[in-house]
Amino acid sequence: MNHVIKQKIVFWFLIVLVSGFFAPSGVKADIMGDLPQNKVNRRPKILTIKIEGNKATESNAIKNIIKSKAGYLYSSKVVAQDIKTLWRLKKFNDIEFRKEKTKKGVILHIKVVEKRTIRSIIVHGNSKLGLEEVNKVVTIKPNTILDESAVKDNVIKIKQRYQKDGFYLINIKHKIKRVKNNKVDIHYYIEEGPRVKVGGVSFSGNKRFPSEKLRSGISTRVPGIFSFLNDTDGVFDKNALDVDILKIKSLYFNHGYVRAKVGPSRIQFSSAQNKVYIHIPILEGPRYKIKEISFGGTLLSPDKELMKRYKAGDKEAKQKLLEAHHAMVKSKGDSWFNRGQMAMDLKRITTYYRDLGYAYANVIPQSPINDVKREISVKFIIKPGKKVYIERIEIQGNTSTRDKVIRREMIINEGDLFSVTRLDISKKRITRLGYFKKVEIKQKKGSDTDKIRVIVKIQERSTGTFNIGAGFSTVENFIAQAQITQRNFLGRGQTMMLRAALSSLRQYFTLQFTEPHFFDTDWYFSFRLYNSIYAFESFNRETYGGALTWGYSLTPFWRVLLTYKLEDVAVDTSNSGGLFGTSSYGSHIPSTAYVANLFDDGITSSVRGLVSWDHRNNRLFPTKGWLANASVEVARPEIASQNVFTKYRANARFYYPIYGPFVLKMNSQIGYITSPLKSGVPIFERYFLGGINTIRGFRPYSIGPRIKVPISPDPNAALFSFKKGGNKSLIFNWELEFEILKAMMIKGVVFIDAGNAYDDDENYSLTNMRSSWGFGIRWYTFLGILRFEWGLPFNPRDGEDPIVFEFNIGNSF
Secondary structure, three states, X not given: OHHHHHHHHHHHHHHXXXXXXXXXXXXXXXXXXXXXXXXXHHOOEEEEEEEEOOOOOOHHHHHHHOOOOOOOEOOHHHHHHHHXXXXXXXXXXXXXXXXXXXXXXXXXXXEEEEOOEEEEEEEEOOOOOOHHHHHHHXXXXXXXXXXXXXXXXXXXXXXXXXXXXXXXXXXXXXXXXXXXXXXXXXXXXXXXXXXXXXXXXXXXOOOOOOHHHHHHOOXXXXXXXXXXXOOOOOEOOHHHHHHXXXXXXXXXXXXXXXXXXXXXXXXXXXXXXXXXXXXXXEEOOOOOEEXXXXXXXXXXXXXXXXXXXXXXXXXHHHHHHHHHHHHHOOOOOOOEOOHHHHHHHHHHHHHHHHHOOOOOOEEEEEOOEEOOOOEEEEEEEEEOOOOOXXXXXXXXXXXXXXXXXXXXXXXXXXXXXXXXXXHHHHHHHHHHOOOEEEEEXXXXXXXXXXXXXXXXXXXXXXXXXXXXXXEEEOOOEEEEEEEEEEEEEOOOOXXXXXXXXXXXXXXXXXXXXXXXXXXXXXXXXXXXEEEEEEEOOOOEEEEEEEEEEEEEEOOOOEEEEEEEEEEEEEEEOOOOOOEOEOOOOOOOOOOOOOOOOOOOOEEXXXXXEEEEEEOOOOOOOOOXXXXXXXXXXXXXXXXXXXXXXXXXXXXXXXXXXXXXXXXXXXXXXXXXXXXXXXXXXXXHHOEOEOOOOOXXXXXXXXXXXXXXXXXXXXXXXXXXXXXXXXXXXXXXXXXXXXXXXXXXOEEEEEEEEEEXXXXXXXXXXXXXXXXXXXXXXXXXXXXXXXXXXXXXXXXXXXXXXXXXXXXEEOOOO
């Protein structure tokens, strides 16, 4: 059989060979031409490439993008690819390739008919929305190729931008007008129409929740009583309405109405077409309970002994593992189904497994609905996957801040097991620095399935400020301030500040340097040098000194600090109440006045210990979180102090975003100072409240106990009222800060302050406090925060101003 096959193969080979030899010459040429070596020899060479018809597009740009090149062999297949390549540029209405044969080769002619280019974009009729806002959404640009579909798309984009501000009935037309040199002008003609506001929102079919409750939970609402202050209040926004429909659905789903249907909404315009009335139909359906909650898949625990027993089939270990998982779930059997709560349960379980290192853990909730019994059985199927380790941490976006400043805030390192919670805490710590506008932490796959890359992407903000300002207030008359601050000095995370101020009540100069991570450790270091003069009602205090502070971070949020302070204090009563002569604010003290030894001065050498807990989202501009600290300062002869006292102080601050642009800020502070000396606490260390940094609405240092003092040691001498200050203080501040002009970073504030300073023989009293209310404007500039605030005391006393205006540069608290 094999012999027969071999004979057939030889036979056909001879037939082919003979056919090729005796074939006609033309056919033979074609056959030989298809062979690679002959085909190459037949293809002509491209001598040159000539571009014709192009004006806006350079010839070299066309030559560079095509594969046909001068000196290369001509190929019709390559030319076909080049035509497709040029078409994809979307720059030409017509493209023609022509081959001109010569003896030495071919000349390749490429003739193009260019599309028109845009010379300018002109907007007509935009009186209620600035041209700058319109340009933000327009994607076509001058000196680019005309794309008529893009011109039409921009009509929609401009409409959407207008509708965002309530101009829902806007009409926009466009025209493309030819000009010279194959260019066009794009014209957009806008008919803005009236701004449409919400006239009313009604509901039908809602039995479980009253209409008022539904209205209170959505952003689509009628204008408020203060709408005259804000023309965008109550503006109709279709996109916002769609989100509100989802909010109402979530409300029903979170109360067991899993079959509830909300919408679609019906919209009706008023006859004047400046108001819109919205009706939202609701079909609530029955309410469902959770029958049971169970777990499936692979259950894990960090307890190795428990896992060993569980894998061995120990029933008690299995029960403990199930109990640990049930403890993470707040939803319970026989309770109404709550989708929001169930989502939080899912997140807790997923986070638990990802904190064990299973970065790709997947928890699948199964919740079949029994419509007959109106029950839902929930089962969490857990698929942990493999343990994953941090292969690399990459920092992106930092142009001035050094990598180490960001890395040292992270509590997870390269080589560690993956943990989503530790990454979240790291993100919060980086954000709290206040150096960055935006912080994002993303994960990407590593070089293997058990490795992951962490990408820390930041957007830096300006951390250096230079401000110089002058103002006038009813208290301090003329005020001049200057400050240079670099909160991220040389990109090292250090702070350098130089500050000076001058007014009729204060004069100070301060130089301060802070290193939060001394030699890249958890140690904190700072020093401060200062010279100040403060004019109180009863005396002037002049101080020269400095302070050294060391601290250590116990945890990401707890820190302990130890400060040594050395200063020389001088007290002057001859010109009290003002730095440039006795003012109407002060009261001149007779030189013969007998005020015990309150005016003792000299050297203060003290040590202060402080414990701080900082859980704010941003150290410079906090909007959420807590800050609390407590301190004790001791000045004793044993450390070379002439002034002897012990000062205790504690304060707590709270920040909470209420709604939209509104942020609630609260500050509480308590202080107590005592001295073992018979003369008591030196007057310059006692508490005098009032002013923009303590209790607004009162003149600086004007709140505190008074005593009657004889003008001389003579027992029959006349008495005068002397403000001695308190040895106890209590301060409360409440602020509601909100945006006025977001683009200009101008914010408003409404506040209530309360507090008092209490004498040695008095106790703290919440009923015996001075209080005030007020309002202000804060301008967040690159130079610093400019504060303009007006305070009005509740129940002002004789001699107190009904309103006090103050100006300052710097944050409140």
